[in-house]
Amino acid sequence: MTVDRILPTEEAYDLLDLTRELADRELAAKADDHERHGVFPRETIRTLGLSGLLGLPYPEADGGAGQPYEVYLQVLEILAGRWLAIAEAVSVHTLSCYPVYAHGTERQRKLLPDMLGGDLLGAYALSEPQGGSDAAALQTRATHDGAGWVVNGTKAWITHAGHADFYNIFCRTGGPGASGISCLLADAGTPGLLPQKPERTMGLRSSAPAQIVFDDLHLDADRLVGAEGGGFRIAMEALDAGRLGIAACAVGLGQAAVDYAAAYAREREQFGKPIGDFQGVGFMLADMATQVSAARALVLAAARLKDAGRPFSIEAAKAKLFATDAAMRVTTDAVQVLGGYGYVSDHPVERWFREAKVLQIVEGTNQIQRLVISRSLVR
Incomplete structure (x- = not known):
C-alpha cells in the first residue's frame, strides 16, 4: 500500500x-x-x-x-x-x-x-552486559598511557559487531556518573577490539547483535571525539534522533502486516464468504490500520520539529513508544487473522511478529520512554 x-x-x-x-x-x-x-x-x-x-x-x-x-x-x-x-x-x-x-x-x-557513502559501516558501542538502560553507569574504561588511550571492558547488544568498519566506543575516562564518560573512535581490526559470537536472537537473525570485548585496546589520542567527559551528551543527542529511526521502522513493519493481513482476508473464504466480511476480522483490520496511521503521524510530527530546529526529544520518545507498541499489537493481530497459517514460516507475518518485539527494546526500552515522557510532564 x-x-x-x-x-x-x-x-x-x-x-x-x-x-x-x-x-x-x-x-x-x-x-x-x-x-x-x-x-x-x-x-x-x-x-x-x-x-x-x-x-x-x-x-x-x-x-x-x-x-x-x-x-x-x-x-x-x-x-x-x-x-x-x-x-x-x-x-x-x-x-x-x-x-x-x-x-x-x-x-x-x-x-x-x-x-x-557506505564504504565504511558503523557501530554504536554504548550498552554493556550490566548496564543497558542505565547508560551513565557504564564500566568500560579508557586510561591515558602517555601516547593515547588504553580501553578495557565489554559492550553488549552491539548491532554490526564483527561487521562494522568503525566503532563509537563510549567509555569511562573520569569519575562516576555521566560527566566521566567520553567517546572514542576505533577502526575494526585494531588489536584488542574483539567482537564475540553473535547472539541467538528471536528475530533480526541476519543482523544479530554481539558483545565486543576490549582487551588493552590502544587508540591514539586524536581518536577522542568531542571533549573529554562529553561522551554522555553525545550519546543522548544521537539517541534522540535514533529513536525516530526505530519508530519509522516500526511503522514500516506494521504497514506490511496490515497490507498482508488485509489481502489474506480478501481471499480466504469460510462459511461461503471472505473472512474479511466478518466483523470479527474486519474490525480487527480497521484497528490495525488506524494504529499504523496514528504511529506514522506521531513519527512525522516529531521529524518536522527536528527539521525546524525545535526541541523534539520528548516527541521522539512518544513516537518510539507508540509506534513500537503498535507494531507489536498489529503483527500479533496479523498472525491471528491468518489463523494457523500465521503460525508457520510459509507466511511472513510469523517473522514480522518475532521482529516487532525487539523494537520495543532497542534505542531505550519502552519503559524508559515512559519514564522520559512522565518526567517531562511533572518537571
Whole structure:
C-alpha cells in the first residue's frame, strides 16, 4: 500500500519512488533466506550506500544527501516493510555517523564521505552486559598511557559487531556518573577490539547483535571525539534522533502486516464468504490500520520539529513508544487473522511478529520512554 504524504520537494517524491523500486528488487526476495540462515547482508547495505541511502539526513558538503529527517524516516519505513534488518542497519549506521559529524575534529570529519557513502559501516558501542538502560553507569574504561588511550571492558547488544568498519566506543575516562564518560573512535581490526559470537536472537537473525570485548585496546589520542567527559551528551543527542529511526521502522513493519493481513482476508473464504466480511476480522483490520496511521503521524510530527530546529526529544520518545507498541499489537493481530497459517514460516507475518518485539527494546526500552515522557510532564 502506498500512503500519500505531503513532502517538501519533488526530489523527495523521486527518492521515495527509487527506494520502493530498490527495496522491491534488492530486499524483498532476499529477506527470508538471509533471516533463515543468519547471513549478514553487507553487500546489500553497500548497494544502498551506492544509491545514496546511507547518508540521507546529512549535508551534501559532507557526503550526505541533504534530505530532511521527515523524508529520511519515510525511506526507513519503506525499507522496513520489505526487510526490517536492512532498515535497522541504515538507522544504526546513521546514528553511528552522528558523533563524528556533530563533534568530530577536522581530521575525523574527513572520514564522513566514506561513512555516509557506505564504504565504511558503523557501530554504536554504548550498552554493556550490566548496564543497558542505565547508560551513565557504564564500566568500560579508557586510561591515558602517555601516547593515547588504553580501553578495557565489554559492550553488549552491539548491532554490526564483527561487521562494522568503525566503532563509537563510549567509555569511562573520569569519575562516576555521566560527566566521566567520553567517546572514542576505533577502526575494526585494531588489536584488542574483539567482537564475540553473535547472539541467538528471536528475530533480526541476519543482523544479530554481539558483545565486543576490549582487551588493552590502544587508540591514539586524536581518536577522542568531542571533549573529554562529553561522551554522555553525545550519546543522548544521537539517541534522540535514533529513536525516530526505530519508530519509522516500526511503522514500516506494521504497514506490511496490515497490507498482508488485509489481502489474506480478501481471499480466504469460510462459511461461503471472505473472512474479511466478518466483523470479527474486519474490525480487527480497521484497528490495525488506524494504529499504523496514528504511529506514522506521531513519527512525522516529531521529524518536522527536528527539521525546524525545535526541541523534539520528548516527541521522539512518544513516537518510539507508540509506534513500537503498535507494531507489536498489529503483527500479533496479523498472525491471528491468518489463523494457523500465521503460525508457520510459509507466511511472513510469523517473522514480522518475532521482529516487532525487539523494537520495543532497542534505542531505550519502552519503559524508559515512559519514564522520559512522565518526567517531562511533572518537571
